[in-house]
Amino acid sequence: MEEHCFEHKTVKVNGVNMHVVEKGQGPIVLFIHGFPEFWYSWRHQISFTAKHGYRAVGPDLRGYGDTTGIQREPIETLKAVYGDDYYVVRFQEPGEIEAEFAKISTKKVLEKFLSYRNPGPLYMPKGKPFDDSPVILPSWLSSSEVDYFASTYEKTGFTGGVNYYRALDRVSLIPTYRANVKKGTSDDDFIGLWIKSFA
Numbered sequence: 001m002e003e004h005c006f007e008h009k010t011v012k013v014n015g016v017n018m019h020v021v022e023k024g025q026g027p028i029v030l031f032i033h034g035f036p037e038f039w040y041s042w043r044h045q046i047s048f049t050a051k052h053g054y055r056a057v058g059p060d061l062r063g064y065g066d067t068t069g070i071q072r073e074p075i076e077t078l079k080a081v082y083g084d085d086y087y088v089v090r091f092q093e094p095g096e097i098e099a100e101f102a103k104i105s106t107k108k109v110l111e112k113f114l115s116y117r118n119p120g121p122l123y124m125p126k127g128k129p130f131d132d133s134p135v136i137l138p139s140w141l142s143s144s145e146v147d148y149f150a151s152t153y154e155k156t157g158f159t160g161g162v163n164y165y166r167a168l169d170r171v172s173l174i175p176t177y178r179a180n181v182k183k184g185t186s187d188d189d190f191i192g193l194w195i196k197s198f199a
Contacts, residue, residue: 024050038065063160
């Protein structure tokens with residue numbers, strides 16, 4: 001399987017064990033995922049980038065894939081702007097959205113998220129986070145690839161991933177962080193500092 005072509009590392013930072021996948025040599029290119037994905041979402045791009053003279057790095061962000069996570073209080077600003085059904089707000093109550101996802105099935109939840117392509121905010125009404133419309137996977141995503149995501153989330157659950165949204169106020173933005181890092185910092189040192197900011 002393709003994931004065996006990558007170098008997997010676990011970096012211990014700030015009490016979190018962060019899983020990182022790397023491939024290639026050269027200037028670093030970071031691949032950052034969103035919910036409900038993890039490094040595997042970028043596997044094709046990581047391979048392509050590495051073949052073209054770059055060191056491609058894909059971390060599992062805090063609480064995703066094989067990286068441990070934490071919990072935080074809700075972000076009241078998002079609730080005020082988007083309301084109670086906005087997906088980030090729905091993710092705030094520990095155990096609530098996970099229980100709703102459990103009623104649907106891991107694979108169906110992932111199919112709904114990974115095939116969602118509507119513009120605008122994502123709303124997930126309480127008790128029925130997804131509509132009953134059939135899932136049509138995009139051409140770039142196969143059922144076996146969804147199965148790979150599902151097999152990992154069936155092992156780890158969704159809590160780690162949604163905890164990332166429960167901790168949004170602690171997450172640094174990469175450009176802001178990079179701008180504040182001392183000039184002349186090597187790419188390897190920057191990766192270590194940047195990873196620590198997410199741990």
